[in-house]
Amino acid sequence: MALPFFSRSAAFRSSRTGRWPLLVLLGSLAAAGAGWAQVSPPEITNPELRQLETTYLQQLKTLHHSIASTRFPFRFSLVRYVEAGPRSPSAGDSRGIEFVRFHERTVLKITGNYNAALSATLLTMNERASRVFHDVFVPILRLVRQDIPLDTACDAIGFEVSYHVLGSSKAYEFEGKEILVAVFRRDDAFALAAAENDAARQEILNRSEVFVDGEDFGLALGERAPIVLDALGREAQPASSSRKRPAESATGSESSLAPAATNSRILLPVPPPAASSGVMPGRTAPARDDVVASAPEQVHPATQADADGLQTKYQVQLDALAKEGLLKFHFVDYAPPSFVVFHNRVYLQVTMRNPREFDANASSIYKRAAQSFDLFLAGQLKGVLERVPADAEYEGLDVTLLNHFSGKPAGPSASSGSQEAIEFALPLKPLRQFLDADITNQQLLDQSIVLVNGVRIALNLQQVE
Numbered sequence: 001m002a003l004p005f006f007s008r009s010a011a012f013r014s015s016r017t018g019r020w021p022l023l024v025l026l027g028s029l030a031a032a033g034a035g036w037a038q039v040s041p042p043e044i045t046n047p048e049l050r051q052l053e054t055t056y057l058q059q060l061k062t063l064h065h066s067i068a069s070t071r072f073p074f075r076f077s078l079v080r081y082v083e084a085g086p087r088s089p090s091a092g093d094s095r096g097i098e099f100v101r102f103h104e105r106t107v108l109k110i111t112g113n114y115n116a117a118l119s120a121t122l123l124t125m126n127e128r129a130s131r132v133f134h135d136v137f138v139p140i141l142r143l144v145r146q147d148i149p150l151d152t153a154c155d156a157i158g159f160e161v162s163y164h165v166l167g168s169s170k171a172y173e174f175e176g177k178e179i180l181v182a183v184f185r186r187d188d189a190f191a192l193a194a195a196e197n198d199a200a201r202q203e204i205l206n207r208s209e210v211f212v213d214g215e216d217f218g219l220a221l222g223e224r225a226p227i228v229l230d231a232l233g234r235e236a237q238p239a240s241s242s243r244k245r246p247a248e249s250a251t252g253s254e255s256s257l258a259p260a261a262t263n264s265r266i267l268l269p270v271p272p273p274a275a276s277s278g279v280m281p282g283r284t285a286p287a288r289d290d291v292v293a294s295a296p297e298q299v300h301p302a303t304q305a306d307a308d309g310l311q312t313k314y315q316v317q318l319d320a321l322a323k324e325g326l327l328k329f330h331f332v333d334y335a336p337p338s339f340v341v342f343h344n345r346v347y348l349q350v351t352m353r354n355p356r357e358f359d360a361n362a363s364s365i366y367k368r369a370a371q372s373f374d375l376f377l378a379g380q381l382k383g384v385l386e387r388v389p390a391d392a393e394y395e396g397l398d399v400t401l402l403n404h405f406s407g408k409p410a411g412p413s414a415s416s417g418s419q420e421a422i423e424f425a426l427p428l429k430p431l432r433q434f435l436d437a438d439i440t441n442q443q444l445l446d447q448s449i450v451l452v453n454g455v456r457i458a459l460n461l462q463q464v465e
Contacts, residue, residue: 041334048106052099052153060097063147067097067110068304068341070143073135074116080454082111082162082179094341095454103209105155107183108148110140117164126226129180129212129219132163137182138201141193150190157189158182182219183209198222206232301344306393310339310346314389321350321387329380330355332402337388342425343449345395348388352380352399357406360420365452369422370461372401374441377424382435396427396448425449 041057044050053060067078078096096111114136118128137159144157162179184192188204195201198221206227210219218227311318318337325331335351342349354376358368377399388397401422426448434444442461450459 046101049099049101052106056099056148056152059148059152063143064097065304065308066143066147067112067140070139072114072139074114076112076114076136076161078110078112080111082113082160082177099154100158102156102158102183105183106153107156107158108144108152108154109158109160110144111160112136112162114161114163117166120165124224125178125212126217126220127224128163128165128178129210129217129226130221130223132161132180133182133219133221136161138193141189145190145193152186154186156183156185158184179211179213181209181211302341302346302395304341307339307341307346310389310394314339317387317389321384324387325350325352325384329384335400339394340398342395342398346393347396347398347425348394349398349400350384351402352377353402354404357404360405365420366457366459368403368420369450369452369457369459372403372422373424373445373459374461377401378441381426381431385431385435394428396425397431398423398425400424420453423449423451423454425451 041050041054044053064078067076070076078094080095098109100107100109102109114132116132116135118131120128123131140159141157158181160179160181162177165176165178182205184204185208188208192201192204195204202221205219205221210217212219216229218229218232220227322331322336325337326333329350330352331337332351332353337348337350339346340349341347354372356371356376358371363371381397381399384399385397401424402419403422404419424445426444430439430444430447433439434441445459445461450457
């Protein structure tokens, strides 16, 4: 069930937009890969959050790299949307660290997916949440204490982490999600990172906000049953309650989220169509008692260490590219070229500012993306590619274009402010073929990934012209 002020299990919402679930930054300035955790401060409309992003940008990037380099019992990945399924256009977006407003407090939030599947038969909800707390929250809090200043100008540090719960019926097995959320006062978060035993951690948990699937939860470490909320002085809120205000957008307006889609993933055997939706978020069916956890891993994915190695190897060349890019290729000065991990591959990421302005009310995102590529980016690619490392160790070029609007957008575009980010992840081989006139622009895009404000789109150049 949902928190009274959010839909479904989204216990957080970004103060920068009212349309996207779970602390979303509408407007993707940076690459959506694991090595590029932050959007650009100029894209953040809330002045307080923009200043925080500016002040702590390097520390947030360092924390992102530390998390990406840490080995957890099962795979953990930072994400923007815990509700995004593996085939979702947003599944590869890993900008899971940001400052937000939540319950009238400024919170540094960390969002991610923990790729462990826990048995609903062997483990109670409290035991599952306790395990995720120990596996994920505690080690990340230690990294926060290591990488983030103790006097960071925020009120709290929050987590929102999804994990899988194995369930079954008479005919088939399936897998649903649970989402564990915790918000700790800043000093408590750093104290929890230094705590040496569960007794000390429990004391901090008892005075913190904890939710499982959007419901207030009294997490009891090492116990089968949770703590009764009355014993903590916290009253569970029914879904119809409106005692607490919704999170506010950057413009100060209140808005609600659409119900989250079902994210169940069917296991063997495949169920009949009537049951194909699996488990609804927030509901967990009994699971087989012979399966406790599983975590399918991808084969040889690129790591942040790979990206960092290339960054060190080519830093001199990248510095020269950044300097020339400012003069010739419309690079932005606050996001120098860097190697990032995107879709488990290393890309060289650059950010450009499109000199052309668009009327957001007179064109679609598809037409703007097409015109941005054909009328601007295509003409810049040859010069950029001649100056990037000619190395087969990375997959391609990841270009983020910042498009500016000539007037204030109306309707859905309004929440993204005066600009949008269009990202082109272009593999090197087809990119070189395109520049050699061996393939068309459409053939290049068909082999690439295009995202608008972090959401993947299919782009057919002829259809939108």
